[in-house]
Amino acid sequence: MSDITLHESKQPALLSPKEEAIRHDNYKFAMWLYLASEVILFGILIGGFVVWRVQNPAMVKHFHEASGLLGKIVVSANTFLLLTSSWAMVMGLREIQRDNVAGLLKWFRLTILLGLVFMGLQYYEYAQLAHHGITLDYLGSAPEFAGLGVRFYSATFFHGIHVLIGVFWCWLVMKRAQRGEFSSKRYTGVEVFGLYWHFVDVVWILIFTLFYLV
């Protein structure tokens, strides 16, 4: 064995099953630490809205009336889209754990499609709300909705950006899968992306209830 081989850092493909398991858990731990920071960020945005709405119940009632039946249908549809995308994502993970790359790609295509439709519907919802005067105050919000826009849009738009990043990340994972980088023994990249995508889903579950239903 040459000196070069002895000093070279181990490539993932050369790791033993035990080393691969440790590497897998380390990546997941790093992702959980990142998600912990996201909990604080979303906690501030969602918590800010909740505190404000408790103190302004009449305005929130007007907001729900302004969004109307169509708005409720759009937001409910978006909730089902994200729930379904989470299911598609985890089914893709299940496929790669069975060495089925084609299955992973099939489910991840669905995940991307659902994420894009979610963003399209969110854009439609924003357009409808702006039509009713619910916008950022400096853009000319209706007086009865003063202060609502910044609290509503900051949380939902920040979430929407996360969906956009998730869609792009999903596409990157698919590219890696097509290059044969994942298998039943090596799927860390898929599972770490999954943690992110499900977290985005959990955030929407809370936004859906606290912003639109309560």
Place this chain on the structure above:
Amino acid sequence: MSDHNPTTDAVQADAHHDSHHAEIFAETTTMFGRTFPYPLYTVIFGILGVLTVSEILIAEVFTSWVKIVALLAFALAKAILVVMYYMHLKSDSKIFTLVLLLPVFIISISLMFLLVTPYGAAY
């Protein structure tokens, strides 16, 4: 036999891998005393869907504090299902759970303080 026999390590890692994923790979799921002809992830998806429809109906039917309590309970149940089953905290290291719960605890305490602060109180 050496404690660090690579073959033994590989066998142990494979055994852990197999037991960890046996539940996930099964084509049927036993839950609530019933066996469903679907994989675990699909059953969880079904439960999430039923809970979401229930939330929408509750929001339309009830108007009192019952509505708020029920909706918060349903949202919490959905979030826990996703975290436990889709994010695998049910079977993963408890350190991951701790990493998630610590910021949730901090945010919850902060929110409670903010909610009991009178509106417009002097700072």
